[in-house]
Amino acid sequence: xNMRFDEILxxxxxxxxxxxxxxxxxxxVPVPRALVTHGHADHARPGHGAVMATRRTLDIMALRYGQDxxxxxxxVEFGTxxxxxxxxxxxxxxxxxxxxxxxxxxxxxxxIVASGDYKRTRDATAEPFEPVPCDVFIxxxxxxxxxxxxxxxxxxxxxLLASLEQxxxxxxxxxxxxLGKAQRVIRMIRDEGYDAPIFIHGALxxxxxxxxxxxxxxxxxEPATLERGASRNFAGAIVVGPPSAFADRxxxxxxxxxxxxxxxxxxxxxxxxxxxxxxxLIISDHCDWDELTQTIREIGPEEVWVTHGREEALVRWCExxxxxxxxxxxxxxxxxxx
Ligand SMILES: [Zn+2]
Ligand SMILES: [Zn+2]
Numbered sequence: 001x002n003m004r005f006d007e008i009l010x011x012x013x014x015x016x017x018x019x020x021x022x023x024x025x026x027x028x029v030p031v032p033r034a035l036v037t038h039g040h041a042d043h044a045r046p047g048h049g050a051v052m053a054t055r056r057t058l059d060i061m062a063l064r065y066g067q068d069x070x071x072x073x074x075x076v077e078f079g080t081x082x083x084x085x086x087x088x089x090x091x092x093x094x095x096x097x098x099x100x101x102x103x104x105x106x107x108x109x110x111x112i113v114a115s116g117d118y119k120r121t122r123d124a125t126a127e128p129f130e131p132v133p134c135d136v137f138i139x140x141x142x143x144x145x146x147x148x149x150x151x152x153x154x155x156x157x158x159x160l161l162a163s164l165e166q167x168x169x170x171x172x173x174x175x176x177x178x179l180g181k182a183q184r185v186i187r188m189i190r191d192e193g194y195d196a197p198i199f200i201h202g203a204l205x206x207x208x209x210x211x212x213x214x215x216x217x218x219x220x221x222e223p224a225t226l227e228r229g230a231s232r233n234f235a236g237a238i239v240v241g242p243p244s245a246f247a248d249r250x251x252x253x254x255x256x257x258x259x260x261x262x263x264x265x266x267x268x269x270x271x272x273x274x275x276x277x278x279x280x281l282i283i284s285d286h287c288d289w290d291e292l293t294q295t296i297r298e299i300g301p302e303e304v305w306v307t308h309g310r311e312e313a314l315v316r317w318c319e320x321x322x323x324x325x326x327x328x329x330x331x332x333x334x335x336x337x338x
Contacts (some may be wrong), residue, residue: 002055005136005303008087008107009114011328016114016138018109021087025114026330034071035089038100039064039179042333047069052076052084054091056214060179063206077082081106083335093132095129096285097180098211104132112136113299119284120291121153124191125184125216135302138328141309142208142286143264150264156281157188160260162235163279171234171254172279174262178203178242178284183211183218185239185262188283190219199224199234201241201250224252246275247312264288293317308333 009016009322015027023033027042030047037043037053039060044053046068051058051272055075062069069240078101102115106280120129130234141149164172176182182204189198197220199206208221224239234254241250243261251257261277264284272280287295296304304318304325309325318325 005112008110009105009112009136009138011330012233013331015330018084018087018105018107021084021089021105023084023087025103025105026333027241030183033084035062037094037103038097040097040117040119043116043272047071047254050074052082054078054099054101057101059210060099060207064179080112091140092130093127095120095123095126098216100126100180101133102130106132110135112138114138115140117142117286118295119287120295121150123184123189123285124231125211126285127181130319131299134299134301136303136305136308137296138305139288139292139296140333141271141292141306141311141314142305143284144292144314145312146289146313148267148268148288149290150284151282153188153283154192156283157185157192157263159279160189160281161192161194161239163258163260164238167258168236170256170258171237171239173184173216173239173241173246173251173254173257173259174281175239175243175246175251175263175277175316179207179261180329181262181283182240182242183216184210184285185283186218186221187216189238192218193293194238195219197222197238199237199239201239201243203245203304204240209312231256269299277313297323298325 009088014106017024020071024031025035026043027034033050034048035052036141039057046065050072058073068247073082088106090104091337094100094102104113108254111134115130176185180202189211262277262281265271266280268283307328315325
């Protein structure tokens with residue numbers, strides 16, 4: 001007898017629910033048992049009774065939530081199946097941020113893969129995405145429109161380094177999300193041979209330290225502190241801070257700051273303008289349209305479920321390809337990581 005797919009996983013208010021194993025994937029409210037794809041705040045929330053995730057994701061959650069991370073921690077290795085009730089689950093690299101996983105759920109011989117957030121482009125700071133054969137592939141669609149095409153990352157970093165050369169007296173202040181994007185941008189700058197110290201906002205210190213401990217070299221990082229009377233001159237320096245620091249005018253305290261922002265959304269000029277970004281860097285931790293469609297073709301699932309983002313365009317594309325598809329309309333995922 002074939003299981004109906006929504007008996008394996010179904011979208012409910014809390015997130016994706018598996019009745020056979022009585023667990024939720026990336027629940028947006030506290031639940032007794034959660035399986036968490038990755039450490040971004042919209043996927044990894046505090047307050048669950050038990051959390052199963054990769055060891056790196058659990059460590060990231062502990063770093064971010066501290067005492068609020070109270071649940072039982074159940075670390076899983078990539079590729080090792082685990083039994084929960086009548087379900088078998090396994091975690092596979094998603095290529096999104098360090099430790100990020102797709103979660104495969106198998107019940108009655110049928111398999112659904114919840115990919116969480118993922119990308120296919122090379123990233124020295126995340127375990128590369130692995131396609132997992134499945135009956136249903138659940139994909140995000142953050143950039144699920146054909147207009148979204150992310151340029152090569154090296155090209156964007158080259159723009160930053162060229163600007164530094166052109167404006168050696170200006171502090172280049174780069175906005176990048178604290179988990180994943182900041183470390184990736186720093187690493188990409190290093191890969192282009194830039195070896196001067198890079199200055200980081202205090203909100204990045206612990207996560208950068210964690211990446212270093214996990215073997216991802218970020219080069220010399222120094223605190224971007226602007227104490228009263230401090231003599232440090234940030235002219236011509238690269239300073240990296242979280243987007244929230246830009247909102248509170250932190251960036252403007254540097255000498256003649258040149259505001260840069262690293263995000264897939266920087267392809268949309270209007271967004272760059274709204275944020276007052278002078279140098280947009282189109283660097284995304286999500287798939288662009290081509291990566292999304294190529295991934296679906298490669299996996300060849302019977303059905304595709306589309307979640308956070310521009311769901312309708314990708315659903316339509318699947319239908320034209322002869323793949324059954326539906327939007328999931330899950331709520332509560334804001335893509336902190338983008
Ligand atoms: Zn997300
Ligand atoms: Zn994410």
